[in-house]
Amino acid sequence: MTYVLEGHEHRVSDVNEGFECDACNRSYGDGYSCGECKFTIHKKCVFVFNIQARINHPSHDGHSLEFLTTGAPDHTDPKCHLCGKNTKRLLYHCYDCKVNLDIDCIIDSLCARSDLNMEWHHHPLLMVDLKASLMSCDFCHGTSKHGYCCPRCRLVIHEGCVSVFESPEIIHPSHVRHPLKLISSGAPDYTDRIRLQCHLSMEVMIIIYSTSNNDPVT
Ligand SMILES: [Zn+2]
Ligand SMILES: [Zn+2]
Ligand SMILES: [Zn+2]
Ligand SMILES: [Zn+2]
Ligand SMILES: [Zn+2]
Ligand SMILES: [Zn+2]
Ligand SMILES: [Zn+2]
Structure with missing residues (x-):
């Protein structure tokens, strides 16, 4: 079975446990993979495809950071320009500076600039379309409607399911x-x-x- 992943040009297919995620570098749980780009990503990490349009990193003011799904471009340092960690297949690239940024550093800056703060969670949140971004609510497992996403915690929850935190x-x-x-x-x-x-x-x-x-x- 293959799926349309919003923000990506290729269809992705299911993968079971035992892979290393190209967004977060950890291995646990299930994910999706793109056979053409050869990346694998956790179901919990797919929100990175949903946020890509909003990226404009403060460390690269005025430069456009491009989301790449096939690893660091040739002849560039694959290490993250900000934290020094090795990037994987999924990363951001600044064509002006020819440097790469990993997903974690992008998430940090995204969280730092989000002003969607809720009492029930101590990180700023993003509003996401669960269906388009192939995510499911951590409480009811539903995959429709809109919900909140904490990119740091990989937490996804419907607006209507938030009462669980009370x-x-x-x-x-x-x-x-x-x-x-x-x-x-x-x-x-x-x-x-x-x-x-x-x-x-x-x-x-x-x-x-x-x-x-x-x-x-x-
Ligand atoms: Zn991951
Ligand atoms: Zn692809
Ligand atoms: Zn980094
Ligand atoms: Zn730059
Ligand atoms: Zn829910
Ligand atoms: Zn959080
Ligand atoms: Zn614990």
């Missing part, structure tokens, strides 16, 4: 390092996804009480 924070013995929020329903695969989210972001973790017993699934 539940009180608790400190659970299984996870004392971060405050947790309690949800009363959900499926096991959802648990995994959220737990993963937490370990990446160190911010959001949701414990789900299974319907068959009252022990939290930790």
